[in-house]
Amino acid sequence: MAGSPQFSHLDESGRARMVDVSAKDVSVRTATATGFVRLSTECVGALRAGDVPKGDALAVARIAGIQAAKRTPDLVPLCHPIAIHAVQVDLDVRDEGVAIEARVRTADRTGVEMEALTSVAVAGLTLIDMVKALDPAAVITDVRVEEKLGGKSGPWRRPA
Secondary structure, eight states: OTTOTTOTTBOTTSOBOOOOOTTSOOEEEEEEEEEEEEOOHHHHHHHHHTOOTTSOHHHHHHHHHHHHHHHHHHHSTTOOOOOOOEEEEEEEEETTEEEEEEEEEEEESSOOHHHHHHHHHHHHHHHHHHHTTTOTTOEEEEEEEEEEEOSTTOOEEOOO
8 A cells, every 4th residue: 555664665645756775774685687588590500609790799788787787777767876796697598599697786775686687688688689680589588586685684586
């Protein structure tokens, strides 16, 4: 219900607001998110051969994912601007496409789940931009949080 402690992003009138986290303790927080970009066999072959016309698609997507984590508050309206202390983006070329994993770390008053999700999504979008001439049907799937560590609620891991 509006203004209830169960959903702190609403004020007493039910309007969206940014939550005040100033009273929360600073703690080390980590979030891991994953996603997948489904690609054609031809496109996977070009990635493996390093033969993408626009250049090193995986390197560009990795850098885009790192940059996206740092810019998340510019994209997600109620997301707090926090210090990002580490971002690791891994892209693994598989037969069906590219698996993306982003791990984001901070020492702050709020978690970094949105930063990890944004990192994966933007890395996927960038990969599609880099290969769209080879595979205009590429699609991003299954962007999700896998794990979060730190903060008052403690560790959480996606059930198997």
